[in-house]
Amino acid sequence: MRFRPPFLLVLALVSCRDRAPAPRVTLTVAAAASLYEVVTELDSLYRTEHPDVAVRATFGASGALRQQIEQGAPVDVFISASERHVDALQRAGMVDPRSRRVFAGNELVVVARMSAATGIYSFQDLALPQVQRVALGAPASVPAGEYAEQVLRSLGIAEAVARKAVYAQNVRQVLAYVERGQVDAGIVYLTDVRAVRGVWVVATAPPASHAPITYPLVLVSRSPHHEDARAYAAFLLGPRGREVLARRGFSLP
Amino acid sequence: MLTVRARKRLPHFTLEVDFAVRDEILVLFGPSGAGKTMTLRMIAGLERPDGGEIRLGERVLYAREPRAWVPPRARRCGFVFQDAALFPHLDVSRNVLYGASDGAAEARERLGGLLGRFRIAHLADRWPSQLSGGEVQRVALARALMADPDVLLLDEPFSSLDAEARLAAQDVVLQAHETWRIPFVFVTHDRAEAERMGDRMLFLREGRQVDGPEVPGRGD
Amino acid sequence: MIDWSPVLLSLRVGLSALVVIFVLGTLAARAMTRRHFPGKDVVDGLLVLPLVLPPVVTGFLLLVLLGRNGPVGRFLEGAFGVRLLFTLHAAVLAAVVVAFPLMYQSAKAAFQSVDTRLEDAARTLGAGEARVFLTVTLPLAWPGLVAGTVLSFARSLGEFGATVMVAGNIPGETTTVPLAIFFLADAGDLRAAGIYALVISALSMAMVVALNVWTRRRRPGWMRR
Numbered sequence: 246m247r248f249r250p251p252f253l254l255v256l257a258l259v260s261c262r263d264r265a266p267a268p269r270v271t272l273t274v275a276a277a278a279s280l281y282e283v284v285t286e287l288d289s290l291y292r293t294e295h296p297d298v299a300v301r302a303t304f305g306a307s308g309a310l311r312q313q314i315e316q317g318a319p320v321d322v323f324i325s326a327s328e329r330h331v332d333a334l335q336r337a338g339m340v341d342p343r344s345r346r347v348f349a350g351n352e353l354v355v356v357a358r359m360s361a362a363t364g365i366y367s368f369q370d371l372a373l374p375q376v377q378r379v380a381l382g383a384p385a386s387v388p389a390g391e392y393a394e395q396v397l398r399s400l401g402i403a404e405a406v407a408r409k410a411v412y413a414q415n416v417r418q419v420l421a422y423v424e425r426g427q428v429d430a431g432i433v434y435l436t437d438v439r440a441v442r443g444v445w446v447v448a449t450a451p452p453a454s455h456a457p458i459t460y461p462l463v464l465v466s467r468s469p470h471h472e473d474a475r476a477y478a479a480f481l482l483g484p485r486g487r488e489v490l491a492r493r494g495f496s497l498p
Numbered sequence: 499m500l501t502v503r504a505r506k507r508l509p510h511f512t513l514e515v516d517f518a519v520r521d522e523i524l525v526l527f528g529p530s531g532a533g534k535t536m537t538l539r540m541i542a543g544l545e546r547p548d549g550g551e552i553r554l555g556e557r558v559l560y561a562r563e564p565r566a567w568v569p570p571r572a573r574r575c576g577f578v579f580q581d582a583a584l585f586p587h588l589d590v591s592r593n594v595l596y597g598a599s600d601g602a603a604e605a606r607e608r609l610g611g612l613l614g615r616f617r618i619a620h621l622a623d624r625w626p627s628q629l630s631g632g633e634v635q636r637v638a639l640a641r642a643l644m645a646d647p648d649v650l651l652l653d654e655p656f657s658s659l660d661a662e663a664r665l666a667a668q669d670v671v672l673q674a675h676e677t678w679r680i681p682f683v684f685v686t687h688d689r690a691e692a693e694r695m696g697d698r699m700l701f702l703r704e705g706r707q708v709d710g711p712e713v714p715g716r717g718d
Numbered sequence: 719m720i721d722w723s724p725v726l727l728s729l730r731v732g733l734s735a736l737v738v739i740f741v742l743g744t745l746a747a748r749a750m751t752r753r754h755f756p757g758k759d760v761v762d763g764l765l766v767l768p769l770v771l772p773p774v775v776t777g778f779l780l781l782v783l784l785g786r787n788g789p790v791g792r793f794l795e796g797a798f799g800v801r802l803l804f805t806l807h808a809a810v811l812a813a814v815v816v817a818f819p820l821m822y823q824s825a826k827a828a829f830q831s832v833d834t835r836l837e838d839a840a841r842t843l844g845a846g847e848a849r850v851f852l853t854v855t856l857p858l859a860w861p862g863l864v865a866g867t868v869l870s871f872a873r874s875l876g877e878f879g880a881t882v883m884v885a886g887n888i889p890g891e892t893t894t895v896p897l898a899i900f901f902l903a904d905a906g907d908l909r910a911a912g913i914y915a916l917v918i919s920a921l922s923m924a925m926v927v928a929l930n931v932w933t934r935r936r937r938p939g940w941m942r943r
Contacts, residue, residue, distance in 0.1 A: 583839040585836060596843050
């Protein structure tokens with residue numbers, strides 16, 4: 246059969262595994278998708294300092310991660326993008342409340358296209374008549390949208406902006422709308438802006454105008470690696486963790 | 499000697515047959531839907547009767563009391579189907595060789611002889627889709643006989659052939675019976691064919707044998 | 719440069735799932751086309767169910783089944799000390815569950831299209847059931863089985879919703895191409911996402927073309943009319 250050689254090659258490629266030295270223990274951290282770069286960078290730093298500990302990370306929507314933990318997926322450390330999911334796990338007794346810390350924070354910002362002269366310099370300006378469309382995440386399903394709503398409400402411009410709001414399924418969409426000029430401005434997290442060129446931060450929401458945006462970190466009770474998980478969490482919460490967070494635009498607790 | 503005593507409930511009637519066949523051609527004759535094909539299938543083991551006994555020589559192929567059942571593959575009942583049922587994905591040689599149980603070399607030798615006998619040697623490498631109606635039936639016959647059966651069942655094998663091809667095909671079967679002196683059970687609904695082919699005739703209508711098991715036919 | 723691990727992982731999952739799907743789908747279809755038993759239609763409906771459920775729902779159901787408190791998860795952990803969640807095996811399982819109905823349906827149609835009289839003929843010629851299946855039924859059903867294989871392979875390559883629930887999204891371990899594309903696009907790296915999309919498309923196409931050519935070569939005489 247003339248297709249045999251390529252098939253065998255594929256098979257060979259596919260059965261290769263990494264030949265790294267076997268670690269003493271493997272930790273699994275489940276982290277919100279938005280923390281991908283931060284956690285990945287910290288994990289490789291941790292590996293160089295602790296070669297006997299391998300850290301593998303799974304990233305996803307906090308809600309899905311919580312369900313996986315509830316169903317017994319092997320997770321040692323959980324970093325969520327909202328307190329709600331950690332609360333639920335805590336009520337179910339699946340996480341250790343004494344280990345709960347705030348890993349990082351975030352800020353809400355208004356973004357607009359660089360080249361556009363929109364005349365928007367603050368959150369307040371979103372209510373101006375010349376601003377025709379504003380993009381934000383749908384408050385029911387997107388945390389950033391929920392926070393945006395809180396800010397607008399505290400500034401008294403919620404109805405005014407709601408009339409010109411374009412709701413998106415996620416932050417990526419919001420940024421895409423702004424980039425393409427389909428809206429005049431968008432409301433996203435500060436950390437989301439770094440992923441995109443062509444938009445710039447117009448204003449940052451004052452912390453008092455919304456509930457704190459926090460990423461809680463907690464240890465999972467059923468983990469068989471308590472000591473190692475604790476050490477790893479301490480590393481994340483320590484000075485190195487804070488340095489990476491700051492560099493990537495997160496605010497520090 | 500093939501003895502068939504079988505009963506089977508069918509949607510419109512109950513089929514009941516009782517006959518014996520020596521080394522002769524017995525014709526099962528009757529209108530469509532009378533149960534002729536079903537009878538053949540029961541003999542071959544492709545259908546299970548509700549009661550009775552089917553015996554080939556010393557061997558009990560089926561019995562209700564005491565329970566006996568020989569699966570079709572072990573019955574040594576050759577079967578020529580109405581549309582030949584040649585394997586479309588095998589050429590003529592491989593079709594005919596399918597039922598051969600001897601070794602490869604011996605089978606090949608017999609194949610040559612058999613193909614020659616039925617005058618289909620020139621078709622050995624053809625595919626079933628390339629054959630005419632008459633050729634197809636001759637291949638089916640050769641295939642069934644290649645497996646060295648103890649009885650040959652033919653289910654209206656020539657119904658789709660024109661008159662001329664039909665006569666030629668009938669001759670082939672008659673000549674085959676000269677060589678293979680085993681019971682042949684031949685099903686047809688054509689009276690002329692029945693009278694030409696059969697040493698004896700059995701008339702089947704709505705599952706019942708009309709006139710007793712010994713009906714005078716050609717051989718008388 | 720580009721990280722090839724999602725591609726290799728997808729290939730591993732796809733090819734492993736393919737073998738399992740082919741065998742299970744063929745056997746299940748064979749059993750269902752030959753036997754009649756009470757409740758047969760219900761069984762058929764269950765076997766096809768993943769086709770009509772959204773993959774995320776299937777994923778959630780699998781998560782519960784394989785989890786600590788689920789029947790399968792408890793059995794596996796108790797009897798073998800094995801936990802499937804967050805492993806590549808779970809990804810293979812998700813792919814099998816999701817793509818199985820495609821193979822099963824195709825195989826059923828293929829087997830039903832084989833004239834039963836041909837199988838009867840084989841039996842009267844002395845063939846046992848295994849020989850009938852291997853020498854008559856399978857070759858004649860082959861084009862349909864190939865079609866089913868292609869469909870289910872493509873489906874398992876693109877599998878996302880169920881995979882992410884039971885295998886997680888662990889870069890280098892369970893992040894297959896569809897997961898990589900989704901999370902990269904989500905993070906804003908559309909260029910990388912696009913490259914993966916191209917690679918997986920090329921792979922799928924290659925498989926389809928290869929299978930079609932191979933099938934054509936195997937069946938010269940009798941299929942060309």
